[in-house]
Amino acid sequence: MKETFEILNEDDLKIKYEDIIKDLDENQEKAVTSELKDAICISVAGSGKTRVLTRRVAYLLYKGVKEDEIILLTFTNKAANVMLQRVKDLLKRSDLKILGGTFHHVATFFLRRYANEIGFGKNFTILTPNDAKFLLEEIREEFLEEVKLSKTEFPTAKVIYTLHTASVNKGIDIEYLDEEYRFSGRTYTNIKLILQRYAERKKDNNCMDFDDLLVKFNELLNIERVRNEINNEYKYILVDEYQDINHLQYDIIEKLNKNHTLFVVGDMNQSIYGFRGGRVEYIESFQYSHDCNVFTIDTNYRSDPNILKLAEDSINNNYQEYPVKFKGYKPAICKPVLYEVENEVVQAEFIASSIKNKLKAGVSPNEIAILVRGVFFTTKSLETALRKYNIPYVMKAGFSYYERKHIKDIVAFLTILNNPAAEESFKRAIKLFEGIGEKSVKKIYEDYFKNGKNIEILYDRINSGKLKLSARTKYGTMKFLNLLMGTFKKPTIAEMIRNIIDSFYDEYLMKNDEEYLDRKQELNFFVDIAKGYGNDLKGFLEEISLDFAETEAPDKEGKKKPEECITLATIHRAKGLEWDYVYMPFLNEGIFPSKKVIEAMNEEEMEEERRLMYVGITRAKKELIMSFVNYITIARQHFASSSFVRELNSKLYDKKIIRARY
Numbered sequence: 001m002k003e004t005f006e007i008l009n010e011d012d013l014k015i016k017y018e019d020i021i022k023d024l025d026e027n028q029e030k031a032v033t034s035e036l037k038d039a040i041c042i043s044v045a046g047s048g049k050t051r052v053l054t055r056r057v058a059y060l061l062y063k064g065v066k067e068d069e070i071i072l073l074t075f076t077n078k079a080a081n082v083m084l085q086r087v088k089d090l091l092k093r094s095d096l097k098i099l100g101g102t103f104h105h106v107a108t109f110f111l112r113r114y115a116n117e118i119g120f121g122k123n124f125t126i127l128t129p130n131d132a133k134f135l136l137e138e139i140r141e142e143f144l145e146e147v148k149l150s151k152t153e154f155p156t157a158k159v160i161y162t163l164h165t166a167s168v169n170k171g172i173d174i175e176y177l178d179e180e181y182r183f184s185g186r187t188y189t190n191i192k193l194i195l196q197r198y199a200e201r202k203k204d205n206n207c208m209d210f211d212d213l214l215v216k217f218n219e220l221l222n223i224e225r226v227r228n229e230i231n232n233e234y235k236y237i238l239v240d241e242y243q244d245i246n247h248l249q250y251d252i253i254e255k256l257n258k259n260h261t262l263f264v265v266g267d268m269n270q271s272i273y274g275f276r277g278g279r280v281e282y283i284e285s286f287q288y289s290h291d292c293n294v295f296t297i298d299t300n301y302r303s304d305p306n307i308l309k310l311a312e313d314s315i316n317n318n319y320q321e322y323p324v325k326f327k328g329y330k331p332a333i334c335k336p337v338l339y340e341v342e343n344e345v346v347q348a349e350f351i352a353s354s355i356k357n358k359l360k361a362g363v364s365p366n367e368i369a370i371l372v373r374g375v376f377f378t379t380k381s382l383e384t385a386l387r388k389y390n391i392p393y394v395m396k397a398g399f400s401y402y403e404r405k406h407i408k409d410i411v412a413f414l415t416i417l418n419n420p421a422a423e424e425s426f427k428r429a430i431k432l433f434e435g436i437g438e439k440s441v442k443k444i445y446e447d448y449f450k451n452g453k454n455i456e457i458l459y460d461r462i463n464s465g466k467l468k469l470s471a472r473t474k475y476g477t478m479k480f481l482n483l484l485m486g487t488f489k490k491p492t493i494a495e496m497i498r499n500i501i502d503s504f505y506d507e508y509l510m511k512n513d514e515e516y517l518d519r520k521q522e523l524n525f526f527v528d529i530a531k532g533y534g535n536d537l538k539g540f541l542e543e544i545s546l547d548f549a550e551t552e553a554p555d556k557e558g559k560k561k562p563e564e565c566i567t568l569a570t571i572h573r574a575k576g577l578e579w580d581y582v583y584m585p586f587l588n589e590g591i592f593p594s595k596k597v598i599e600a601m602n603e604e605e606m607e608e609e610r611r612l613m614y615v616g617i618t619r620a621k622k623e624l625i626m627s628f629v630n631y632i633t634i635a636r637q638h639f640a641s642s643s644f645v646r647e648l649n650s651k652l653y654d655k656k657i658i659r660a661r662y
Contacts, residue, residue, distance in 0.1 A: 129210065181510060
């Protein structure tokens with residue numbers, strides 16, 4: 001599109017060209033002030049991409065573009081608000097007519113205008129995820145009653161919703177989302193029928209869920225007249241975090257870009273959301289699929305140059321058409337440190353002690369973070385040590401190790417085998433089976449208690465009809481008792497757990513837990529942990545019980561505001577954030593990279609895993625403290641250091657060894 005605008009009078013606009021380019025480096029300035037045509041700005045971590053987008057918006061206004069001709073697409077409303085506020089500050093204005101926000105926000109804006117074009121009213125209701133699951137549950141119950149299928153033997157509404165949203169965002173049929181799901185062909189057919197009714201019900205009720213906002217907006221843009229109206233009104237599209245877009249977002253962006261004035265910013269090496277549908281190939285191929293200008297902003301203003309050299313060395317093990325090369329801005333002070341530690345307990349004590357010393361020296365808690373690849377057991381020792389040292393922390397990593405329902409479920413089965421009199425464990429475990437509610441549990445347990453708390457006696461009483469139960473309750477109870485008796489015969493704890501999972505719990509999880517694949521991976525590691533205990537079931541359960549009791553105790557420090565806490569987070573949750581001091585523990589093979597990725601032997605997944613390592617490293621501004629353990633006590637097995645560590649140039653970090661001394 002030709003530049004046909006005249007520069008506005010600077011007094012009227014209240015912005016000067018000098019203000020737009022103020023404090024920009026040469027590469028940033030070139031990107032910000034480039035001609036008004038398609039452009040990609042490839043940014044490295046910490047290079048000021050927010051500033052570039054902000055100044056680009058200001059530059060468009062300076063060139064005569066009208067405010068209401070601009071769309072700014074981001075992945076969080078917070079990011080959009082920050083950018084637009086900076087533009088307001090530059091313009092010395094309190095308001096702007098720029099359309100900015102998440103893809104969902106912008107989609108809603110246009111759907112409110114054009115919803116009738118696709119059969120919806122403009123006053124449609126947006127369903128929250130909980131609303132959507134509630135509606136799906138109603139439809140599921142109605143459907144299963146019609147086709148005479150057991151509710152407990154069919155995936156829950158939460159699981160159906162998760163499959164549906166993953167299918168939408170990845171552009172993959174639910175049957176092919178992941179080979180680890182093992183639903184039958186008939187089950188998938190029935191899920192699709194339920195989802196068809198779900199779509200019809202939403203339309204009848206004039207409502208859309210979050211995924212619909214993108215799907216329906218994309219449908220709107222397929223209507224030529226509507227698309228042309230939007231293209232004629234909004235001529236300039238800017239996109240933040242372009243490396244994270246999925247297939248739907250890509251289609252929407254391309255349809256909005258009739259005027260070929262698209263400006264995108266992103267870092268392909270921070271593309272870490274493939275599991276959500278993000279496709280790194282869109283940013284990788286942008287310069288080949290568009291007639292565009294290409295800019296690179298490669299000066300990192302965030303981190304010590306020594307940290308940047310390590311990040312470079314790590315990420316360049318991925319295939320790179322152009323190897324990553326940072327330009328550092330800050331003075332080099334100290335190298336990253338890699339600690340080889342005896343075990344996870346010593347590692348946690350060392351980290352907690354180190355943090356305590358920093359806090360005593362006056363470092364603010366909100367400038368310290370511990371970043372892990374995943375949660376499960378990796379946070380267990382860390383949480384324990386932080387509590388011991390009275391260090392308040394905020395979790396940005398989902399549920400704590402100790403809150404995991406699936407772990408408590410498996411422990412309940414093991415507890416019954418160790419102590420048949422364990423009432424709470426008996427009731428927790430049996431309620432997982434079909435046809436067993438509160439009344440049934442009470443009746444069964446009373447009979448079980450009166451007859452010596454003996455599994456085989458209870459089995460015989462039900463089988464002979466002495467304890468009368470409905471057909472469904474009898475079926476579920478016998479399945480429960482058969483599982484217990486079969487598991488009791490297994491010679492080791494690991495084999496006991498594996499039998500519980502394979503004979504029942506895996507299928508139960510698949511039908512009831514929307515994070516089934518993550519849970520499955522965690523349970524597989526739980527089996528590995530149990531291998532170190534042989535057949536010492538009593539000792540195994542004692543250690544677990546002590547762990548639960550220890551972390552369920554109240555925090556001695558009481559509730560703290562987030563700014564008074566250090567951060568314990570997964571690297572996925574840490575993206576976009578930064579801290580002066582970053583600890584990265586558990587750099588062990590099978591943990592980071594994950595065992596699942598290693599076993600899959602998929603190069604694309606391994607490269608995404610390495611990008612995750614890069615994101616973790618580049619969160620640190622002043623100090624990066626990495627560590628791996630030689631032995632994990634709860635697993636009673638040795639672990640190798642991560643291949644991501646072994647491939648690093650050892651001259652780029654200092655290595656130290658820590659033995660037990662805490």
